[in-house]
Amino acid sequence: MKIQTKYHGEIELNEKDIWHFEKGIPGFEDEKQFTVLSFEDNDIFFVLQSVNNFSLGFIISNPFSFFKEYEIKLDDAVTYALELEKPEDSMVYVILTVKDPFSESTANLQAPLVFNLINNKAKQIILNDYSRKQPVSAAAVKE
Incomplete structure (x- = not known):
């Protein structure tokens, strides 16, 4: 299928590349299908792009690239909702608020996105x- 995107224009998308957020993302509960798109020549930042709303795209990144001590523990309700059997079947991203200059950008470590690599289910969770x-700003960006 073809979709319009916020940062990449029109792209061709396969069903296997769609992540399903059963309850949406807080603040965007009606948006339940997203894809993760990469930027050319960049392996740190990605776009979590809504499949149905071209103007909705979040800049995301692997939090462990920036915060080596970052740790999340998934409770039983999350692992059940995602049908997650093993930690290695998951990946974690956080949403960034990108500012100009970039050194003022922030990551939302309180609400990571957890993805089940086996069944394409995903969920944003809240950590206190x-x-x-x-x-x-302390992160080194690869060129």
């Missing part, structure tokens, strides 16, 4: 131990 606005 972290900040919604953690600066990413």
